[in-house]
Amino acid sequence: MLRKNKKIDIPEARKKTRRRENIKRMWHSFSRNKISVIGLVGVFLIVFMAIFANYVAPSPESAGLYINFGEANRPPSLTHIFGTDEMGRDILSRVIFGYRASLLLVVIVLSIVVPIGVTLGLLAGYFRDTYIETIIMRITDVFVSIPPLLLALVICSLLTPNLQNAMLAISVAWWSWYCRIIYNVTTSLKGETYVWSAEVSGASYSHILFKEILPNCLSPILTKASLDAGLIILTGASISFVGLGAQPPTAELGGMVSSGCKLLPEQWWISMAPSLAIVLLIMCFNFIGDGIVSIYEKGRG
Amino acid sequence: MSELLLEVKDLNLGYKVYNGIAKVLTGLNIKVGYSEKIGIVGETGCGKTTAMRSIMRTLANNALVAPESKIFFQGKDILKMNNSEVQDLRRENISMVFEDPTASLNPVFTVGTQLSDIVKGVKQLKIKNQGEKKLKKESIKKQVVKIFKSVYLPDPERIYQSFPVQLSGGMRQRVCIAMALISSKELLIFDEPGTSLDVTIKDQIFKLIKSIIEKGNASIILISHDLGDIKHMSDRVYIMYAGSIIEEAETRELFNKPLHPYTEGLLLATPKLTGGIGQGIFGNIPSYLDPPKGCRFYPRCKDRMPICAEKVPPMININNSHRVACFLFNKDKGGVTINENR
Numbered sequence: 001m002l003r004k005n006k007k008i009d010i011p012e013a014r015k016k017t018r019r020r021e022n023i024k025r026m027w028h029s030f031s032r033n034k035i036s037v038i039g040l041v042g043v044f045l046i047v048f049m050a051i052f053a054n055y056v057a058p059s060p061e062s063a064g065l066y067i068n069f070g071e072a073n074r075p076p077s078l079t080h081i082f083g084t085d086e087m088g089r090d091i092l093s094r095v096i097f098g099y100r101a102s103l104l105l106v107v108i109v110l111s112i113v114v115p116i117g118v119t120l121g122l123l124a125g126y127f128r129d130t131y132i133e134t135i136i137m138r139i140t141d142v143f144v145s146i147p148p149l150l151l152a153l154v155i156c157s158l159l160t161p162n163l164q165n166a167m168l169a170i171s172v173a174w175w176s177w178y179c180r181i182i183y184n185v186t187t188s189l190k191g192e193t194y195v196w197s198a199e200v201s202g203a204s205y206s207h208i209l210f211k212e213i214l215p216n217c218l219s220p221i222l223t224k225a226s227l228d229a230g231l232i233i234l235t236g237a238s239i240s241f242v243g244l245g246a247q248p249p250t251a252e253l254g255g256m257v258s259s260g261c262k263l264l265p266e267q268w269w270i271s272m273a274p275s276l277a278i279v280l281l282i283m284c285f286n287f288i289g290d291g292i293v294s295i296y297e298k299g300r301g
Numbered sequence: 302m303s304e305l306l307l308e309v310k311d312l313n314l315g316y317k318v319y320n321g322i323a324k325v326l327t328g329l330n331i332k333v334g335y336s337e338k339i340g341i342v343g344e345t346g347c348g349k350t351t352a353m354r355s356i357m358r359t360l361a362n363n364a365l366v367a368p369e370s371k372i373f374f375q376g377k378d379i380l381k382m383n384n385s386e387v388q389d390l391r392r393e394n395i396s397m398v399f400e401d402p403t404a405s406l407n408p409v410f411t412v413g414t415q416l417s418d419i420v421k422g423v424k425q426l427k428i429k430n431q432g433e434k435k436l437k438k439e440s441i442k443k444q445v446v447k448i449f450k451s452v453y454l455p456d457p458e459r460i461y462q463s464f465p466v467q468l469s470g471g472m473r474q475r476v477c478i479a480m481a482l483i484s485s486k487e488l489l490i491f492d493e494p495g496t497s498l499d500v501t502i503k504d505q506i507f508k509l510i511k512s513i514i515e516k517g518n519a520s521i522i523l524i525s526h527d528l529g530d531i532k533h534m535s536d537r538v539y540i541m542y543a544g545s546i547i548e549e550a551e552t553r554e555l556f557n558k559p560l561h562p563y564t565e566g567l568l569l570a571t572p573k574l575t576g577g578i579g580q581g582i583f584g585n586i587p588s589y590l591d592p593p594k595g596c597r598f599y600p601r602c603k604d605r606m607p608i609c610a611e612k613v614p615p616m617i618n619i620n621n622s623h624r625v626a627c628f629l630f631n632k633d634k635g636g637v638t639i640n641e642n643r
Contacts, residue, residue, distance in 0.1 A: 127362075128362060129362035129363060130362060192404060193399050193400075193401055193404035193405040194404060194405050194406055194407040194408075196359060196399070196405070197397070197399055197405040197406075197477075197480075198407075199357075199359045199391070200357050200359060200391055200395075200396070200397045201391060201392065201396070201419050201422070201480065201481075202388050202389070202390075202391035202392030202393075202422055202423075202426075203418075203422060204388065204422075207418070207422075211418070212407055215407070215409040215410070216407070216408070216409055218409075
């Protein structure tokens with residue numbers, strides 16, 4: 001027994017418990033607000049449904065080109081919980097498939113926008129008072145000054161209307177905000193002594209930018225990203241509402257609202273279900289955002 | 302020039318601010334020989350840190366350096382180096398320890414990670430220059446732990462995995478000193494290493510620095526407000542006021558026979574354990590935007606003469622190593638000799 005004990009690598013064990021403790025602490029401050037836990041569960045459920053849409057949806061064929069006039073325009077009932085649309089497609093199934101498009105939009109837009117915006121912001125903030133800052137920030141100012149929805153609509157109307165181009169348009173309209181925020185954080189972090197001491201010990205620019213400053217910018221990035229997720233969905237839905245996003249018969253929440261709103265007073269359920277679905281998803285994302293804010297608001301340590 | 306490690310020659314430096322140019326350093330001259338211990342004393346805001354920043358070339362973007370200024374390090378002009386040369390210089394030749402150990406460690410990484418990064422950086426340079434092999438993670442860690450032991454940090458294995466907030470102030474300063482000692486450097490700059498620590502910890506840190514000084518043969522520049530520290534640690538002292546050196550002398554001579562009125566004032570301002578607060582010097586450092594035309598100490602000087610308001614006093618050699626910038630010691634300009642005055 002004694003010999004076995006000698007073999008335990010204490011530092012390794014400590015490292016593990018420390019990481020576990022860290023996660024525990026983060027979960028504690030996240031879950032202090034019960035609503036953000038609800039948001040997290042909601043997003044998990046929605047993501048699960050969207051990934052396994054083929055198995056979860058009651059009639060997966062409704063997502064595409066499917067016509068069943070015998071079942072058209074049925075109000076909500078037990079067989080069709082959200083009713084059916086004017087072509088007899090099950091609205092619940094279409095909502096689930098619509099989530100797939102919306103979440104894809106969020107993931108792709110954020111993964112384009114965050115790296116670009118953050119890198120430019122770091123560069124501009126670190127090389128403040130040089131031509132690099134002037135070039136980056138003046139271009140950013142132009143993009144910030146135009147409302148993102150308007151810019152995205154203009155770009156979409158110039159391109160072939162489909163989901164990819166909608167993603168592209170939203171990304172072009174969105175990166176400037178990340179650049180702006182990270183620029184501000186970086187300019188204040190640049191004066192910190194640890195950045196200076198990294199410079200003094202001969203660190204390269206990439207080390208200073210990505211290993212000294214970036215980890216300290218994480219909280220504004222995460223908070224902004226989680227709150228933006230909802231806004232991006234809304235923008236995407238607005239674009240397809242005007243008919244510039246994913247084209248029918250693809251199930252897309254904005255497009256579904258738009259097709260239902262022609263029949264609004266009588267067949268209210270056709271546009272109500274996708275609208276509620278949008279509201280639910282955005283709410284869940286915002287609840288998570290609040291939770292992330294409360295993880296970071298006390299500072300680390 | 303060959304016997305000098307570092308020579309700062311006529312360094313003129315200003316900061317561009319919204320209402321003009323703040324002329325911070327005016328004709329700064331500092332010489333550091335090989336394995337010499339230099340002390341620099343001066344009030345807050347008199348340009349000590351700015352001078353060190355220009356040696357390390359980490360000046361703010363709004364700093365303007367006059368073209369005739371020169372900083373020679375082993376014969377090479379630091380101000381004319383390109384970026385990669387400066388980086389090599391910082392990695393290989395000069396290290397710096399800062400006033401505030403809490404602020405100079407990145408709060409989101411463990412202390413060990415940060416030191417390992419520096420070990421890797423130093424190693425990279427050797428790989429580039431001498432074709433050495435890359436280090437494995439384990440041997441980097443061993444090296445860091447060894448450095449921790451050399452600055453007498455207790456339980457180095459634990460500290461390796463601690464975040465800076467989990468350490469005490471004295472431990473953090475030790476970590477910072479360890480950082481500066483990773484590769485053997487020619488020049489170590491200590492920028493007020495004891496200021497943010499309490500007296501007993503400060504004492505320990507200074508003992509540590511002293512032992513480092515005695516072990517290695519690096520040159521030291523020690524910046525401090527505290528004349529007591531300077532007295533124990535340095536061979537030669539520069540007194541700085543408002544951006545220029547006003548007196549330089551060997552430590553013992555300076556403390557026995559201070560010449561410049563400002564130096565005298567500084568010595569008198571030191572609180573003594575035997576009671577009473579020193580007389581000190583009234584007033585503050587002048588505005589750098591619109592400094593006095595002549596001697597910058599003129600408005601506060603107790604021995605001022607009419608000429609002081611008109612002309613900048615030149616450096617006057619008193620003897621081999623003792624120089625002072627004051628008209629009191631200039632016979633030609635109506636001043637008095639030392640013997641007559643005191």
